[in-house]
Amino acid sequence: MAGGGGGQEELNLVPYLDIMVNLIMFLITITAYIVEMRETPVLAPGGGGPCQGEGCDDKKPKLTLTIAVINQGIAVLSSDASVVPAWQQDKVGDEYPVAAMQAKLREYRNSYELQDNVMLAADKQIPYKVVMQVMDGIRGDSQGPLFAGITFGQAR
Amino acid sequence: MSSEAQEEQEWSEDDEILIVRKKRRGHKELIEGLNLTAMMDMMTIILVFLIKQYASAPDNIQVNEVMMPPKSAADATIVPTISIFISKTDIMVEQKSVLKVENWKIVGSDPTKATQPLFEALEMRRRITEKIAEKGGTPFDGSVMLVADENTPYELMASVVQVAGKAGFSSYRMIVRLKK
Structure with a gap:
């Protein structure tokens, strides 16, 4: 009799298994194309000001560096140019002199009493990827960390 | 035998x-x-x-032609928080478009009030988060996640950061692609 419940017929699992295999293959494939993301902190404007509060020597305030990414290249300026000389290097083609900037920042870090935070400013049309490249350079070089905090400044 | x-x-x-x-x-x-x-x-x-x-991946951020964050050596894992997306076409707060962008300029008749919708959206998000914190939720730490295309000009980035600062956000986390 059609539709009778006499026989104990098993479910046909083959189509279900096909779907499962396809789904697993799809998920494994897209996992390979997922871009790994990370985050990097930036301080609010004003966060790179003079050192205040506990642990800061008020009698001898530390100097603040400003790194400017300009259309011509990179410039490093200090809050007191008579103590820390300004530095600038032009870019070669489209390549910004990040390695040279790192070498200069390492030299300044070893020679002067500087704050851990630096101010970063850039020309209006400088792309974000260049800013990020410079930020990576400010944070550290092959010898170790350079400056922990970066404050986003106004566009020039 | x-x-x-x-x-x-x-x-x-x-x-x-x-x-x-x-x-x-x-x-x-x-x-x-x-x-x-x-x-x-x-x-x-x-x-x-x-x-x-x-x-469950917290860093499940869509990367496509209009939104390609820059590469960086940063290694901090993403902690989900209020997000601002800057793409070639829109500026979005929590996946909702608040401003239109054309040629990396904010579209608006009055340039002085162009960023007002962004400010209002961020302020509203801050108020909601503060209310949730008052009711025993996660405390508001003033942080905002900034996801921007790698070609975004610094002028636009800085103006968005400035607006976020005015809306009460003091800590910015730039989202980047991991440099391998």
Whole structure:
């Protein structure tokens, strides 16, 4: 009799298994194309000001560096140019002199009493990827960390 | 050993072989189709694991032609918070478009009030988060996640950061692609 419940017929699992295999293959494939993301902190404007509060020597305030990414290249300026000389290097083609900037920042870090935070400013049309490249350079070089905090400044 | 006993032993050996053969034949008949239940279990476990892993990733940020964050050596894992997206076409707060962007300029008739919708959206998000914190939720730490395309000009980045600062956000986390 059609539709009778006499026989104990098993479910046909083959189509279900096909779907499962396809789904697993799809998920494994897209996992390979997922871009790994990370985050990097930036301080609010004003966060790179003079050192205040506990642990800061008020009698001898530390100097603040400003790194400017300009259309011509990179410039490093200090809050007191008579103590820390300004530095600038032009870019070669489209390549910004990040390695040279790192070498200069390492030299300044070893020679002067500087704050851990630096101010970063850039020309209006400088792309974000260049800013990020410079930020990576400010944070550290092959010898170790350079400056922990970066404050986003106004566009020039 | 007598010839009769020897014959009997040979017969019994032959019987044993026959029995084994019959058993084998019987077994073969029993497993006509593959037993897929175990394989199904395995597949289901793998599928659930993959779906859970994919869905629970906090850094599940869509990367496409209009939104390609820059590469960086930063290694801090993403902590989800209020997000601002700057793409070639829109500025979005929590996946909702608040401003239109054309040629990396904010579209608006009055340039002085162009960023007002962004300010209002961020302020509203801050108020909601503060209310949730008052009711015992996660405390508001003033942080905002900034996801921007790698070609975004610094002027636009800085103006968005400035607006976020005015709306009460003091800590910015720039989302980047991991440089391998």
